[in-house]
Amino acid sequence: MKKLLALLLALCMVFALCACGGGSNTAAPETESAEPAAAPETEAAEAEEPAAEAEEPAEAGEPAAEAEEPAAEAETPAEPVDVKVGFICLHDEQSTYDLNFMNAATEACEAMGVPYVIKTNIPEGQECYEAAMDLIDDGCNIIFADSFGHEDYMIQAAKECPEVQFCHATGTKAHTEGLDNYHNAFAAIFDGRYLAGIAAGMKLSEMIANGEITADQAKIGYVGAFTYAEVISGYTSFFLGARSVCPSATMEVTFTGSWYDLALEQEGAQKLIDDGCVLISQHADSLGAPSVCESNGVPNVSYNGSTIEAGPNTYIVSSRINWAPYYEYMITCVQNGQPIDADWTGDLATGSVELLEVNEAVAAEGTTEAIAEAVAAIEAGELHVFDTAAFTVNGETLDSYMADVDTDPAYTPDTEAIADGWFHESEYRSAPYFDLMIDGIELLDTAF
Amino acid sequence: MNKTAHTPLFHVSRRAPLPWYGAWAIRGGALLLALIVCAFVTTLVTGLNPLSVYGTIFQGSFGSARRAWVLFQNLAILLCVSLAVTPAFRMRFWNIGGEGQMLLGGLAAAACMILLGDRLPNWLLIVVTVVSSIAAGAIWGAIPAVFKAKWNTNETLFTLMMNYIAIQLVAYFIIVWEVPKGAGKIGIINQSTEAGWLPMLGSYKYLLNILVVAVICALMYVYLNYTKHGYEIAVVGESERTARYIGIKVERVIVRTMLLSGAVCGVAGMLLVAGTDHTLTTTITGGRGFTAVMVSWLAKFDPLWMIFTSFLIVFMERGASQISTDFGLSSSFADILTGVILFFIIGSEFFITYRLNLRHTGKEAD
Numbered sequence: 092m093k094k095l096l097a098l099l100l101a102l103c104m105v106f107a108l109c110a111c112g113g114g115s116n117t118a119a120p121e122t123e124s125a126e127p128a129a130a131p132e133t134e135a136a137e138a139e140e141p142a143a144e145a146e147e148p149a150e151a152g153e154p155a156a157e158a159e160e161p162a163a164e165a166e167t168p169a170e171p172v173d174v175k176v177g178f179i180c181l182h183d184e185q186s187t188y189d190l191n192f193m194n195a196a197t198e199a200c201e202a203m204g205v206p207y208v209i210k211t212n213i214p215e216g217q218e219c220y221e222a223a224m225d226l227i228d229d230g231c232n233i234i235f236a237d238s239f240g241h242e243d244y245m246i247q248a249a250k251e252c253p254e255v256q257f258c259h260a261t262g263t264k265a266h267t268e269g270l271d272n273y274h275n276a277f278a279a280i281f282d283g284r285y286l287a288g289i290a291a292g293m294k295l296s297e298m299i300a301n302g303e304i305t306a307d308q309a310k311i312g313y314v315g316a317f318t319y320a321e322v323i324s325g326y327t328s329f330f331l332g333a334r335s336v337c338p339s340a341t342m343e344v345t346f347t348g349s350w351y352d353l354a355l356e357q358e359g360a361q362k363l364i365d366d367g368c369v370l371i372s373q374h375a376d377s378l379g380a381p382s383v384c385e386s387n388g389v390p391n392v393s394y395n396g397s398t399i400e401a402g403p404n405t406y407i408v409s410s411r412i413n414w415a416p417y418y419e420y421m422i423t424c425v426q427n428g429q430p431i432d433a434d435w436t437g438d439l440a441t442g443s444v445e446l447l448e449v450n451e452a453v454a455a456e457g458t459t460e461a462i463a464e465a466v467a468a469i470e471a472g473e474l475h476v477f478d479t480a481a482f483t484v485n486g487e488t489l490d491s492y493m494a495d496v497d498t499d500p501a502y503t504p505d506t507e508a509i510a511d512g513w514f515h516e517s518e519y520r521s522a523p524y525f526d527l528m529i530d531g532i533e534l535l536d537t538a539f
Numbered sequence: 540m541n542k543t544a545h546t547p548l549f550h551v552s553r554r555a556p557l558p559w560y561g562a563w564a565i566r567g568g569a570l571l572l573a574l575i576v577c578a579f580v581t582t583l584v585t586g587l588n589p590l591s592v593y594g595t596i597f598q599g600s601f602g603s604a605r606r607a608w609v610l611f612q613n614l615a616i617l618l619c620v621s622l623a624v625t626p627a628f629r630m631r632f633w634n635i636g637g638e639g640q641m642l643l644g645g646l647a648a649a650a651c652m653i654l655l656g657d658r659l660p661n662w663l664l665i666v667v668t669v670v671s672s673i674a675a676g677a678i679w680g681a682i683p684a685v686f687k688a689k690w691n692t693n694e695t696l697f698t699l700m701m702n703y704i705a706i707q708l709v710a711y712f713i714i715v716w717e718v719p720k721g722a723g724k725i726g727i728i729n730q731s732t733e734a735g736w737l738p739m740l741g742s743y744k745y746l747l748n749i750l751v752v753a754v755i756c757a758l759m760y761v762y763l764n765y766t767k768h769g770y771e772i773a774v775v776g777e778s779e780r781t782a783r784y785i786g787i788k789v790e791r792v793i794v795r796t797m798l799l800s801g802a803v804c805g806v807a808g809m810l811l812v813a814g815t816d817h818t819l820t821t822t823i824t825g826g827r828g829f830t831a832v833m834v835s836w837l838a839k840f841d842p843l844w845m846i847f848t849s850f851l852i853v854f855m856e857r858g859a860s861q862i863s864t865d866f867g868l869s870s871s872f873a874d875i876l877t878g879v880i881l882f883f884i885i886g887s888e889f890f891i892t893y894r895l896n897l898r899h900t901g902k903e904a905d
Contacts, residue, residue: 183869212870215724217816228603243727319721
């Protein structure tokens with residue numbers, strides 16, 4: 092009996108300790124969350140003053156990044172708002188997509204000296220809402236979620252917590268939702284895909300020139316996740332890039348119905364290779380396709396980040412969105428009490444669209460130069476990826492297309508996207524809306 | 540007994556039944572050990588003070604009013620499924636299909652909300668949603684029961700496989716109802732109109748679910764312990780032959796009990812879909828259909844003790860996930876901690892039924 096009593100008492104003590112520890116910790120987030128709510132108001136009041144003063148405009152010539160300093164030096168000792176960022180990731184570092192976000196988060200937050208928390212493996216369901224609210228309880232005042240399916244739950248949380256800023260990658264609803272604290276972001280990654288496509292086209296041309304394949308056999312395989320605009324825009328721009336170099340190129344696309352499924356992506360890549368595809372690219376997040384390419388000796392153009400470790404003899408190049416510029420932007424905005432754009436689209440100029448280093452061992456000769464040339468043309472506005480002269484739909488060149496930019500359940504097309512001879516992708520909102528099925532690309536299965 | 544032979548270091552013998560406080564002292568001790576091992580593992584990995592680890596566990600469950608609500612919401616849903624499988628378990632019918640029955644209930648709720656969302660007045664829509672979820676869960680539960688009653692099929696395998704069919708059905712309908720097309724997910728159903736959403740009591744999002752489950756818990760307690768049906772279930776569980784001998788229609792009891800079991804699972808699914816989550820995913824159940832088996836077992840199929848066992852599991856899960864977030868560990872780390880805790884809790888059941896006799900005590904006893 093004594094032993095039992097002792098055990099019970101010990102148990103009581105443990106819980107008591109927990110209770111004490113918990114109690115002191117709970118207080119902290121509350122006070123923290125109170126600050127950001129109050130601070131923006133004082134900041135806003137201040138912001139008007141410098142504008143009225145005569146001295147300030149002299150300094151305004153300096154780069155935008157330094158704009159914080161004058162604000163901090165202002166007579167009232169209001170410092171920039173303390174920022175703590177919470178990141179919500181669909182998968183963990185095993186996924187190339189999420190790893191890309193996590194690396195950028197670490198890079199941006201550490202460079203700016205901002206505390207951050209990363210939650211991984213958050214499914215696209217109520218879990219996302221719970222995770223966001225949980226991060227807010229932990230004192231975060233910016234919440235960022237990385238997957239398309241997180242959007243509704245981010246909006247739900249944004250409605251309940253007006254003092255917290257919610258930023259969401261790849262989402263489509265911010266510009267119509269009318270919430271001050273909910274924002275979408277994406278990048279003109281179709282430019283990056285197009286550049287990666289040039290590398291693929293160069294490789295195909297080299298294979299034709301070497302007599303490895305005939306011009307008719309220049310078939311690309313593409314493993315996609317889902318059949319909606321983000322993926323369609325990605326593979327189409329990639330294909331257009333390849334075809335700009337190798338005119339006889341065709342493409343087959345298969346879908347897995349999942350952002351991360353190693354086995355399905357391996358199966359998909361193998362199916363494409365067995366079907367006669369001589370080069371593979373993918374828009375799904377595991378190392379499935381690159382590893383199958385390596386074992387089959389088929390060249391691979393990657394996405395999200397370098398997969399050279401999975402395919403040292405087949406990896407050509409990878410395009411990726413560098414999220415660090417956006418993270419820096421949103422953190423700076425909150426620090427200075429400025430509003431964040433409802434829709435933010437990064438591009439080559441902001442450093443958001445990146446093409447990683449070309450693997451010279453596999454890539455065709457002159458790839459780096461050809462890419463550099465295309466970059467210059469895109470930046471100069473001479474080259475448009477979705478130039479209507481470059482593709483046909485059902486054999487016809489398009490001069491008008493109504494895209495579904497404002498999301499609604501009936502997918503009502505609402506915005507004319509073709510003007511000046513090209514499809515204006517990622518201009519009317521950040522997330523892609525190019526969903527045309529162009530000639531030359533065959534979809535093998537569209538179950539998803 | 541041959542005294543010259545090598546005596547093992549210890550041997551295991553069955554205990555006389557322990558008084559309830561003895562059993563719970565052993566469980567408490569197991570929990571304490573689990574906490575110590577968890578702290579030890581976390582300290583090894585992160586180099587943190589073990590006390591702050593306990594603080595974090597508590598923080599994850601009760602760190603804020605919202606977290607406490609979420610804790611009780613999770614507890615309510617887990618308890619609901621546990622209550623659902625319990626009558627079947629008392630009947631020695633191993634219903635491990637709680638997952639599938641829940642999903643079907645959720646699927647029916649989502650179907651009503653999506654298809655009838657703008658056709659019916661809201662109160663009628665909610666009634667239809669509730670009724671159809673209960674019916675869907677009940678039917679999904681009754682199918683294996685009918686097979687068991689008629690052809691004596693193995694209910695464990697049958698209910699298990701029904702889970703996978705349910706998951707695939709849900710996956711299919713997600714593609715049918717996906718928004719936008721090709722995205723592979725439904726998103727929040729009726730986010731703008733809130734049609735078919737269960738009403739919120741005051742400003743407490745989770746209160747309704749918690750109250751509903753509390754009522755179910757009380758009813759289940761009465762049903763199992765003080766009604767003729769409950770008695771029949773117990774007799775069938777003890778011995779089918781005895782049940783037949785005293786004139787209980789065993790087949791009927793099996794089907795009836797599984798209808799009830801499935802129906803309550805359907806309610807759990809409905810509470811998730813129409814009550815809090817307002818969406819349907821294949822992972823919406825979060826494995827609760829399986830965890831419920833453990834909750835029910837640990838509580839010895841007693842609805843009131845289940846409140847405590849489900850609290851224990853939810854509390855530890857929330858705490859473990861908080862540890863992995865706070866210390867920047869992979870979410871798998873939370874699974875490791877939960878695994879450690881469950882290992883100890885389940886292990887404690889062994890020591891409640893058996894005792895270890897160390898070598899010297901063994902000699903004295905003999």
